[in-house]
Amino acid sequence: MMNKTITLTGVALACLMGTTAIADTADKRIALSNNYAGNSWRQAMLTSWETVTGQAVADGTVAAADAFTTAENQVTEQAAQIQNLILQGYDAIVINAASPEGLNGAVKEACDAGVVVVSFDGIVTEPCAWRIAVDFHEMGKVQVEYLATRLPDGGDLLEIRGLAGVFVDDAISGGIHEGVSENSQFAIKGSVHGNWAQDVSQKAVAGILPSLPEIKGVVTQGGDGYGAAQAFKAAGRDMPIIVMGNRQDELAWWKEQKDATDYQTMSVSIAPGVSTLAFWVAQQVLDGKDVPKDLTVPFLTITQDTLEDNLATTQEGGVANVEYSLEDAQSVINEAM
Amino acid sequence: MSLLQKPWIWSWIGTLAVCLVIIGISGLGAGTQVLSAALSFGTFFVIVAIGQMFVVTLGPGNVDLSIPACMTLASTVAMKVMGGSSTMLLPGLLIAIAIGTIIGLLNFGLIRLLRIPPIIATLSSSFLFQSTAIWYNRGLRVKPPEPLADFATAKLAGVPLLAILVLVLTVIMHVILHHSLFGRAVLAVGQNSRAASLAGIKVERTRLLTYLTSAVLAAICGFFLAGFSGGAALNMGEEYLLMSIAVVVIGGTSVAGGFANLPGLWGASLFMFLLVTMLNTLGLSAGIRLILTGAIIVGVIAISGRRGRT
Numbered sequence: 341m342m343n344k345t346i347t348l349t350g351v352a353l354a355c356l357m358g359t360t361a362i363a364d365t366a367d368k369r370i371a372l373s374n375n376y377a378g379n380s381w382r383q384a385m386l387t388s389w390e391t392v393t394g395q396a397v398a399d400g401t402v403a404a405a406d407a408f409t410t411a412e413n414q415v416t417e418q419a420a421q422i423q424n425l426i427l428q429g430y431d432a433i434v435i436n437a438a439s440p441e442g443l444n445g446a447v448k449e450a451c452d453a454g455v456v457v458v459s460f461d462g463i464v465t466e467p468c469a470w471r472i473a474v475d476f477h478e479m480g481k482v483q484v485e486y487l488a489t490r491l492p493d494g495g496d497l498l499e500i501r502g503l504a505g506v507f508v509d510d511a512i513s514g515g516i517h518e519g520v521s522e523n524s525q526f527a528i529k530g531s532v533h534g535n536w537a538q539d540v541s542q543k544a545v546a547g548i549l550p551s552l553p554e555i556k557g558v559v560t561q562g563g564d565g566y567g568a569a570q571a572f573k574a575a576g577r578d579m580p581i582i583v584m585g586n587r588q589d590e591l592a593w594w595k596e597q598k599d600a601t602d603y604q605t606m607s608v609s610i611a612p613g614v615s616t617l618a619f620w621v622a623q624q625v626l627d628g629k630d631v632p633k634d635l636t637v638p639f640l641t642i643t644q645d646t647l648e649d650n651l652a653t654t655q656e657g658g659v660a661n662v663e664y665s666l667e668d669a670q671s672v673i674n675e676a677m
Numbered sequence: 678m679s680l681l682q683k684p685w686i687w688s689w690i691g692t693l694a695v696c697l698v699i700i701g702i703s704g705l706g707a708g709t710q711v712l713s714a715a716l717s718f719g720t721f722f723v724i725v726a727i728g729q730m731f732v733v734t735l736g737p738g739n740v741d742l743s744i745p746a747c748m749t750l751a752s753t754v755a756m757k758v759m760g761g762s763s764t765m766l767l768p769g770l771l772i773a774i775a776i777g778t779i780i781g782l783l784n785f786g787l788i789r790l791l792r793i794p795p796i797i798a799t800l801s802s803s804f805l806f807q808s809t810a811i812w813y814n815r816g817l818r819v820k821p822p823e824p825l826a827d828f829a830t831a832k833l834a835g836v837p838l839l840a841i842l843v844l845v846l847t848v849i850m851h852v853i854l855h856h857s858l859f860g861r862a863v864l865a866v867g868q869n870s871r872a873a874s875l876a877g878i879k880v881e882r883t884r885l886l887t888y889l890t891s892a893v894l895a896a897i898c899g900f901f902l903a904g905f906s907g908g909a910a911l912n913m914g915e916e917y918l919l920m921s922i923a924v925v926v927i928g929g930t931s932v933a934g935g936f937a938n939l940p941g942l943w944g945a946s947l948f949m950f951l952l953v954t955m956l957n958t959l960g961l962s963a964g965i966r967l968i969l970t971g972a973i974i975v976g977v978i979a980i981s982g983r984r985g986r987t
Contacts, residue, residue, distance in 0.1 A: 378807070378911045383816035411804060504963035532957050538818075539906035539913055543718045547954030550710035551703030566907060574717075574830065575710065589818055589907060657817030657908065 364627045369404040370619065371430040373422055375438035375462065376413045379536070380587070381563070384612035384659045385436070385461075392616040392663050402623060415442035422446040425455075432456035432622040436615070437464045440507060456625045460618035460637070461610070470625065472618050472635045472672075474610050476508050479639060480515025480559070483583045484523055486606050487557045490581055494525020495556030498548075498580070500534040500541050500568055502561040509533075512561050529553060534564040538589070542567035549575050558582040562609045565590040585609045586640060586660040591651045598647065607642040611662040620669030632676040684929030685941030688948050691927075691977050695951040702958055711954055713832075716840040719946035721905070723843050724898040725917050726924040726942045727850050728891030732795075733925050735884060736867040736934035739795050741891045743784060744921055745914025746803035748899030750810040751776040752909035755900050756819040763822040770900060777896025780806060781889035788888070789881060811911060818908040829904035839901060844943075851939040863887060867934030924949060927977050948977075 372389055376382055386407055393405030408425070410417045415438045423446055425433050433450055437443050437459055444466040450457050451468035460472035487497070499516060502509035513531075520526045530548045534541030541564035549555075549571060558568050562585025572579055579597070584590040584607035597603035614637050625631050640662055642650045654660045680686060700708035725744050732741045751773040759769035780802070787798035821829075831838040854860035862883040865873040874880045898917075903909040926932055927948065928941025952973060956966040 377811060378816075380816035380818060380911065383811065383911070387815065501963070504967065530957065531960065533963060535912075535915075537910060537912050537915070538908075539902065539910070540916065542906055543714075543950070544953070544957065546714040546718065547711060547950065548957045550707035550714070551699070551958045570907060575714075587818075589820070655817060657814075657819050 365402050365623055366400050368402050368431040368623075368626045369406075369429070370402055370432045370434060370622050370626075371425045371428075372405070372407040372615065372619075373418060373425060373433055373435045374407060374409040375418050375436055377409045378413075379563075380657065381612050381659050384655075384661050385615045388613040388661060388663050389615045389619065392613075393619055396619070396623070402626075405619060410438070413438055415439045419443055419446040422450060426450050426453050430455060432458065432626055434615070434618045434622050435459045435462075435464060435469075437462040440465050456622055458618050458622040458625065460614055467633070470621060470631065470633050470635070472614065472621060472637055474508075474614075474637050475639075476511035477515035477518070479608060479610075480512040480517075480561075481519040482515075482608060482639075482641075483559045483606075484516055484519025484526065486583070487526065487559070487581060488519075488523045490604070491556055492525075494523065494527075496529040496553050497526055498545070498552065498555045498558045498568075499528050499531040500545065500558060500560045500564045501531060502534070502536045502564075504533050509561065516559050526557075528559075529555065534561070534567065536561060536563040538564065538567035538570075538587075540564075540567070542571045545571035546574060549577065554578065555580045560585055563587055565607075566593055569593055579603065581605050583608070584642070586611075586642060586650075586654075588651070588654045588656055588658050588660070591642065591647065591654060591660065595647060595651055598644070604644050606644075607647075607660075608639050609659070610637055611640040612659055613661050613663040617664040617669055617672065620664060620666050621673065623666070624669060624673065629673070631673050635672055635676050638672070683938075683940075684931075684936070685938045685944055686929075687977055687980050688927050688929065688941050688944030691973075692944050692948040692951060695948065695955050699951065699955050699958060702955075709835075711951070713835050713837070715947050715950045715954070717830075717837045717905075719943070719950050720837060720840045720843045721898055721902050722917070722920055722924050722946035722949065723847065723942050724901075725895050725921045726928070726946065727847065727939070728894035729921040730925045730928070730930050730937050730939070730942060731854075731863055731887045732891050733922075733930060733932065734863050734867045734934050734937040735887055736870060739884075739887075739934065740922065741784070741799050741888065741895075742796060742918060743780060743799040743803035743806060744891065744895040745918045746806035746810070747777060747780045747892050747895040748902065748914035748917060749909065749911060750780070750806045750813075750899075751896035752899035752903035752913065753810045753814050753819075753911075756821055756903050756909045757814050759819075759822050759825075761820050761822050763824045766822055766825060769822075769825075770897075773896045773900040774893055777893035778889065780896070781892030782885075784892060785885045785888045788884070807911075814909075816911045818910055820908050821904040825901075825904035826907065829901050839905075847939050847943065854937060854939065859883065859886060864935055864937065867931075867936070869935075920949065923974060927974060 418438050447457050447464050447466040447469050457469040463471040463473050530552050532544035545568045560583050565582045565584040566589045586607050586609035650660045732739050755769040755773040759765040787793050788795050862878045924945040927945035930937045
C-alpha cells in the first residue's frame with residue numbers, strides 16, 4: 341500500500357516536472373564523455389544511460405543525449421574528446437573522468453564556451469563543473485560498522501583493495517582503516533590488491549591466506565567478494581563474513597550460502613545508473629534551476645532481507661542497478677541545498 | 678655448460694629464495710600451501726607465456742599484444758555458447774580454439790599482407806577483439822559448466838591437475854622447440870632471418886605458425902581461466918599482457934630473439950606469483966611493493982642476461 345502511494349506520487353510528480361521541463365530544455369543537446377567501458381559496471385552504466393536518456397529524448401525533454409567512450413582510458417584522449425564535443429555544440433557534457441585534475445583544462449574551456457559540465461563517479465576538481473561524488477570514505481567505514489554489529493567480540497580482518505594508485509582505492513581503504521581504529525576489537529591482518537576483478541582477487545587472497553590466522557571478516561571494494569569466497573573455499577578455511585559489492589555472481593553465491601548455512605552478510609556499492617542521475621542534474625542546470633556544485637550519490641545497500649528482491653531484478657552476470665528519475669535528481673539536489 | 682650458465686636457472690634461484698623467505702615468515706605448512714596456490718595460478722601464466730616465447734624468439738619487433746583480448750573474446754563466446762550446460766563442453770572448447778585460430782590468422786594477415794609491424798598489428802587487432810567481446814555479451818559474467826569448473830580447480834595429491842597437464846604440454850613444446858623442424862626454424866629465423874631464408878627455411882610459414890600457436894594458447898588459457906574463476910569477464914586478460922612478456926624475459930629467453938627455453942617459463946611464473954605473495958605477506962604498502970617488484974625483476978633480468986652472453 342505504502343509502495344503504491346509512493347509510486348503514484350512519483351508518477352504525478354514526473355508528469356508535473358515533465359511538462360515544465362519540455363518548455364526549457366527541449367532543444368538542448370547533452371553528451372556523455374566516458375573514459376572506459378571494459379568491465380560489467382561500466383557496461384551497465386552505459387546501458388542505463390541509453391534506456392533513460394532514450395526515453396527522455398523520445399518524450400521531448402531534451403533534443404539529444406549521445407554517449408561517447410574513449411578507447412584507451414587516457415587523459416589526453418578524453419581531453420581531446422571533450423574539445424570535440426564543445427566544437428560540436430553540445431549544451432551540456434556529462435563526464436566520467438579518467439583523472440580528477442588532468443581534464444581541468446578541457447573542462448574550463450567547455451565552461452568558458454558556455455557548456456554545462458557535470459562530472460560523476462570519476463569527478464573533476466575544476467570549480468566551474470558540477471560534481472556528483474560518491475562518499476567512498478564512508479563506503480569503507482560502513483563495512484566495518486556492519487561487522488561490529490555482527491561480531492561484537494571483534495576479530496582479524498582481511499582487506500581487499502582495488503587498483504593501487506587510483507584515488508577511489510585510497511578513499512575506500514581510508515574509510516576502512518578509520519572504522520577499524522574506532523572499533524579496536526578489529527585488526528587488519530592482511531591487505532592485498534584485487535584490482536576490482538574476481539580472478540585477480542582470488543589469486544591474491546589464495547596467496548596470502550596460508551600465512552594468515554583465522555579470518556573473521558573480509559572488507560572489500562566491490563567486484564572482489566566472489567573471488568575471495570572461491571579462495572577461502574579452495575583453501576578449506578572457515579568462511580568469514582565477506583562484504584559483497586552488488587555483483588550478480590556475488591549475490592547469487594550469497595543466496596546459495598544463505599539457503600544452505602544461513603550465511604549472513606551485506607553488500608554495498610554505487611549503482612551504475614548514477615550516470616542517469618548525472619543526466620537529470622545536467623538537465624536541471626540547463627533548465628535554469630539553482631543546483632549546488634557538490635552533490636552526493638546515495639549508496640545502493642543490499643541486506644539479508646532485500647537480497648532476494650535485488651537478485652531477482654539483477655541481470656545474470658551483471659550488477660545490481662537503480663536507474664534514477666527526474667524526481668530522484670531533484671531530491672538529491674534539495675538535500676544538498 | 679654448467680648448470681649456473683643455463684639462462685633459465687636464475688628464475689628458479691629467485692623462486693627458491695622467495696620460497697624460503699615465505700617459509701621463514703609463515704612456517705613450513707603455510708609455505709607448502711602457498712606453493713600449491715602458486716602452481717594453480719602460475720599454470721595460467723605458463724600457457725600464454727609459451728605462445729609469447731615462440732613469438733618473441735622470432736626476432737626483434739616480434740611480440741603478441743593481442744593475448745589479453747584473445748583470452749577475453751574466446752572465453753566470453755565459449756561461456757555464452759555453453760550457457761552453463763555440461764553437454765556443450767566440447768563444442769565450447771572447440772569454439773575457443775577456433776576463435777584463437779581466426780585471431781592468429783588475422784594477426785599474421787595484418788603483419789604479412791598489410792606489412793604492419795607486429796607490435797602495431799597485434800595492438801590494433803586487440804581493440805577489434807576486445808570490442809567484439811564487449812558487443813557480444815556486454816560484460817555479463819556467464820558461469821562455466823560445473824564439470825569445467827571442477828576440472829579447472831581439481832587437485833591430485835595437492836597438485837593442481839591443470840598444472841600437471843600444462844607440465845606435459847611444456848615438455849612437448851620443449852621437444853618441438855629443440856628437435857622439430859618448426860622449432861629449429863623459429864630459432865633460426867630469430868638469429869638471422871635472411872640467413873634462414875637463404876638456407877631454405879620458409880620464413881613466412883614459420884611466422885604464421887608461431888602467431889597461430891600464440892593465439893590458440895591464449896584462447897585455451899582464457900577458456901580454463903574462466904572455468905577456474907567462475908566466468909569470463911571483460912577485464913580478465915588485463916594482467917596477462919605484461920605478465921606474458923615478463924615471464925618470457927625473466928625465464929631467460931632472449932628479447933632479441935633466436936634463443937629460447939621452456940624450463941624458465943615455469944621458474945618465472947612461480948617467481949612472479951610468489952614475489953607478489955611474499956610482499957603481501959610482509960604487509961608492505963602498495964607503493965613499496967610495486968617498487969620492489971620492479972627492482973627485483975630488473976635485477977633478475979640483469980643477472981641472467983649477463984650470464985647468458987658469456
